[in-house]
Structure formats: C-alpha cells, structure tokens
Amino acid sequence: MAVLVIADHDNTIVRDTTAKTITAAMSLSPDVDVLVCGSGAQAAADAAGKLAGVRKVLLAESDALGHQLAEAVTDVVFALAPGYDAILTPATSSGKNFSPRIAAKLDVNQITDVIEVVSADTFVRPIYAGNALETVQSSDAKKVITIRPTAFKPVGDGGSAAVEKVGGGTAGAREATFVSEEVVKSDRPELAGAKIVVSGGRALGSAEEFHKVIEPLADKLGAAVGASRAAVDAGYAPNDYQVGQTGKVVAPDLYIAIGISGAIQHLAGMKDSKVIVAINKDADAPIFQVADYGIVGDYKVVVPELMTALG
C-alpha cells in the first residue's frame, strides 16, 4: 500500500499542514510520496524531500497549477492515482477545493476532515460543527481523504527524497481561468499554525477599532489574528481571518477571544486550543463554558490593562 500526500505550499516552502498530513499518511503506510503541484516550485519540492520519511517527491508544474486550479490538480492526480491506495490532502481552502473533485473522478467518496486514523479503512471525523464525532469505515477501493492538520503532529526534517518531474496539469485551463488574486502578505504567523491566536468579534464595532485593539495585542504576543463570522461579515476583518465551522480550524497553545459570544459555529474552529482565554462583558456568554480563564468586563478597559500587564 502506498499513499500520496498532496502538498500545501507557496512554491518556495511547504507549509506545516503538509508535514502534519504526512504523519497521518505514515499511520497508513510507510510508503509515502509527496506531490507538489505548482509553478516555479522546485524549492518547495526540495523542501518536501527533506521531510522525514518521504519516499519520493513528485513535482508537476504549469501556470494553472501555480494557482492550484482544481481542474488542473485533478488532472495530475488522476494520472498518478493507479499507483496509490490512498490520497491525502490537508484540509486547507485549496485542498477542500480540489480533493472532492479527485474523489469523484475516481468514483469514490471523500472522507472529509479526518482527525484520527483508526486503521487503513476506518477514520474519525467531526460532524455537526464538531458536536459529534463519526467513526466511518470505507469500502471504497481507494481512499481520498482530507486531513484536519490541527489533529496531527508534524513530521520533522531528516529526509532525503529525490524529486521526480511528472506531467499533466493543463486540462481545464480552457474552462476555468485565473483572473486575479488579492492576497495580503503579513509578517504575522499564519493563523492555521500559530502558537497564539488573538481573535476579535462583533463587539469591536468597526474595522478601525479591530485594528487598534486586536492587532497590537497580537503583535505584542507574536500571535496570529482571527475573527468571528460577525466581525468578518461586518467588514472589521478580512474573510480569511474567520475561525469556525465554515472558516479556519485552529488549535494554538493559547487562544484569546475578545468580544466573541461563543456560538457553536465559532467554537467548532477553536475548542481544541490548549488554553482558551475569553474577555466578554456578559458573564453568561457561552464562550466562558469553554474558557480556561475568563475576564468579565469591557474589552475597552481589559485589553489596555492586558497590554500593560504583558509589559
């Protein structure tokens, strides 16, 4: 049995999510290959080869792959699929976009957001916004799986796998074409893998206030910034800050929720954090039920005090 892991990368580095997905793959088989789909992605492929335990790295490059277009990625993977019993992708927004397309091409179901590998055909995954865990056994010949990265530890370095070029990645370029991208480059850590996350909610009231209150605290802690759906919908924070059932799932060492009520959809994205802090003026807010440390109070008072206390 061999497993293919489709890398999450930026053409230069492979993200932590890839190293975590390799850990999940290793529990299925020692024969784990990593596929890097990109454009000008040799550096990322070399980096993937250094991850511990990787057998070989496959590198596919085209313009469409550079933008991770689902049609193009599926084309590459479909050609490689006969050599693998399982195809694993980290459940990032890009992975969620192309992985089900691959599954359907192979005429199998996708097993979404796996948090535990029980055996080669049995997996645990959250359903109903994480309010229930489902253990499923798949009778499909090939397993197509997205892995929830926060549930697995990353493999370390120490590998020396060779990089092999593979073809494909043009189909679909005719039908779906890349137009533009607005990606904000930030010096802060990436939300999905950060050790500390500071999130703001509807209470902030405006984008300026979010900027003025949440970001300096995050910077003082070297943290990533997150937000509730309400804060994103209202335009206080960009869409990719959304933590929750239908946004990003995070599990940092420390999660600080400021002016967030703790709706189940929000909790779904952060309740596996090691330590949760909540700052909310309503003592009955549901966020306090999951918080290790709560401060009941107005964030306008508490956050400045916190800045001072942190020195």
Added chain:
Amino acid sequence: MKVLVPVKRVIDYNVKVRVKPDQTGVDLANVKMSMNPFDEIATEEAVRLKEKGVVTEVVVVSIGPAQAQETIRTALAMGADRGILITSDTDVEPLAVAKLLKAVIAEESPSLVIMGKQSIDGDNNAVGQMLAALLDWPQATFASKIEVSGDSASVTREIDGGLQTLSVSLPAVITADLRLNEPRYASLPNIMKAKKKEIAMKTAADYGVDVSAKLKVLKVTEPPKRAGGIKVADAAELVMKLKTEAGVL
C-alpha cells in the same frame, strides 16, 4: 438561461445537537429542521440573477425525506420557479447526491448550478466539486461574488490569505460562501404563491442511480468535553496565571 439550485434539509443551525446514547447518530426526533444556510445563500443568488434578467428560470432540487418538500417550498417562496424532490429514506452520501444531480442535469440542461459550499450536518464540503468532476464542468467554489456575462461567469472566491477571481466558461458549478449575499425572508404573499408552484416527485430509482452507502458509520460519539475554567479578576492576574499555571507565555 436556466439555473439549478440543489437545497438540503438539515438540522437548524441554532439547535444544540445531541448524540444518541446508543451511538448510532444524533438525535433528530422533534428538532427543528431548516434549509441548509449555504443553500439559502445559493437560492438568493439565483433569484437575484433572475431579477436582474440574466436568468429566466430557477429550478431547485432536493434529495431527502418527504419533508424536504418544505425546504423546496422555502426556496420557491424566495422566488425559485419550480422544484424537484428525489425522495430517499436513508442518508444519501455526497458522491451519490452528485450522481443524482448529474442525472437531473441531463434532463434539465441548466447553464449554471449554484449550490452551497457545505452542508452543516455532515460538514462534507464535497458535493459541488464532485458534481463538477462528474460533468467535466469547471468549478468555482466558496464564491463571495458572481458576475455572469454571456457564456462565462467571473467568480470571486474566498481562499486562504484573501480572495481569488476566476473566470469560468458556462456551464459551470459554483458553490456559495457566507459573504455572497444576505438571503431574504420570504413575504407572506410569496409564501402563498409558492404553494401553487410545481414540485415534481421522483425517487433515486427513477434516475437509475445506486444510492447504497459506501461509508459505514461504525459509531457516533460525543467529543471530549473541556474541563470548566475559572474567572480571573483582572489582566494582571490573567498574565500571572498564563505564565505560571498554564505555561503558555
């Protein structure tokens, strides 16, 4: 041009979900059911395209129990034109849903499918992408903006790090994210009107699609509960505890 909108009946997003003691699933007896929120957004978008004159007909389709008729009626009251209900008493897995939708599309020939990105019960986030694959159509998932012009659509997508805009040739499958629009509440007159709109009743067998389960649910359990925490008096105490007790600073 015709738009197809698949809508699913799911547990209402406000309901606190309870796992059944026998671990066979979650308790759905006597709980409020609603249209999957993302499908409301998809329906709203299709209806807006019709109001703009871009689209001529909005057809909604649901696969589920007989009560999913109510879900279709909700979409009809929002402004969709007619419905198709494919009844099934068992849960239909995403791949089989996609196959049924493909069969419906073979009969209906829509130029566009707009659907939700994710059902909030199974949290699969799969059917749209699967349907696009089976049809060999382009896909644009997690849409926050759709502009249709001629035989293509420009779709802005929510991705990690920001937004991406794709141009897809039609026919195509688009899945809706939260920021695409804010769905309307149906007015009373429109709810009355919806009662007269047609819903075609079908079964999976009518389409010759195998809906038997390929994923066997061995058990459904409750996630581990977090131990209760404490309230601290102020920021100074918080920082002290985070440093000494929790060891995260």
